[in-house]
Amino acid sequence: MQRIPCVLMRGGTSKGPVFLDWDLPVAIEDRDELLLNLMGSGHELEIDGIGGGSPQTSKVAIVSPSLHPEADVDYLFVQVMVSQRRVDTAPNCGNMLCAVGPFAIEQGLVKASKDLTRVRIRNLNTGTFVNAEVQTPGGKVSYEGDTAIDGVPGTAAPVQLTFLDAAGSKTGKLFPTGQTQDLIDGIPVTCIDMAMPMMIIEAGQLGKRGDESPAELDADKEFLRRLESLRLQAGLAMGLGDVSDKVIPKPVLVSPAKAGGTIQVRYFMPHNCHRALAITGSIGLATACVTEGSVVTQLLGGVSEPRLKQVRIEHPSGGIDVVLSYTGDQGETIRASVVRTSRRLFSGFVYATASQRLAG
Structure with missing residues (x-):
């Protein structure tokens, strides 16, 4: 079986695996097909994969170092359909986005500051930029805190997301029809x-x-x-x-x-x-x-x-x-x-069977 490094994370009210870009196939068609198989897409429970059987828990984040001078990392969001074997990379996902900053720091893509670390993120789906402020006491990511968000039980450390240029994310216009109504x-x-x-x-x-x-x-x-x-x-x-x-x-x-x-x-x-x-x-x-x-x-x-x-x-x-x-x-x-919260749930490997294995 092929094993692929993976970190499962909750981001806000969403959940899904986070991958480093270089651990997935380069060809988009091969990458998408692999993700469909890893998540178990095509079955309402995603029973043969790590997807959660819901659009909120069938999400993937792909992270890599950014070459853009105004970003530290690039983030590609992939919405994996549950019952249909199809993915969509058109939109961004702000909930999974709040897991990107902690992931980037813990993977060594961004150096942690003493108390609070700002991670500059470029979203590849929309070409927009977001700053994530992550709690890093002693230079390490902390998930413990007293911030509560509706839709998630308990409390955790806050992650503040500031959207810098969100207007016209896909169409180039705040009001694409030219009218507010x-x-x-x-x-x-x-x-x-x-x-x-x-x-x-x-x-x-x-x-x-x-x-x-x-x-x-x-x-x-x-x-x-x-x-x-x-x-x-x-x-x-x-x-x-x-x-x-x-x-x-x-x-x-x-x-x-x-x-x-x-x-x-x-x-x-x-x-x-x-x-x-x-x-x-x-x-x-x-x-x-x-x-x-x-x-x-x-x-x-x-x-x-x-x-x-x-x-x-x-x-x-x-x-x-x-x-x-x-x-x-x-x-x-x-x-x-x-302000949202995130949590690292597990890290390890997700496996693709021989029939699912694709050339990178």
Whole structure:
């Protein structure tokens, strides 16, 4: 059997193996096929691999030293489909992203500082840059701490992620259609590309309250078909082409907050409702909260504070706080930061059988 070095990590509310780039095949087709086999893709439980049978636990991070002067490491995210033998490398994943900094330090790709180490990360999926601040007391990564995040039991050391240039991550424009609001099949939507291309819809427009459980939404097949029809049209309008085999744009339902937050959301990946919320999704949603004319600001009654500093987004497992800052002469550039946690679960080797072995 072929054995491949691997570190299994939890990043935020996601989980998956993290590989060094040079331990995987060079050819993209061979690499993707190997990952499908290692994760057990094509079976709803991924029973013959290390995937967890859910989109949140069927994720892969590939890390390598960066040649870019503004980055320490490069990070490629791979979403491995569970029931379909297919991968998607179009989007970034902010949850797995928070595992990249600790991994890079422990693998010797970045030298640790005494107390706090900044790891400059270039995301290869989108070409964007993120700074991760990792706790390194005594020059070693610490996973122990008192930071709690909704959707993960217990507490751990904080990892702060600051997205430096997330606007237009895949399309080159914050609002790819040229408008903050569009009509698709008579329904107002906001198509935004801030860390993650998304289509945002007020839940009531689709006959939903917005506080339904993910299981309840996933069980409504007619609703899912309608949502997918809107998503496909939004993909065309955003210049992404035919997105039937892509996981972007992500459809998101928004509704009034119920627990003291700014808004309540149900985020789809894109065909199942997330049990929490993607970090990249939270960045775009927070931006929509401070953009005049978006579906979100209309839901909020307009932008009363255009320089809002913090947004709390309620999701099925709790909430995420996003801190906003503004740069540029007119404060026209928005940067967003979130605090997450990560954990190293095991390190060792993952094995491919002879029938799965591919030439590097």
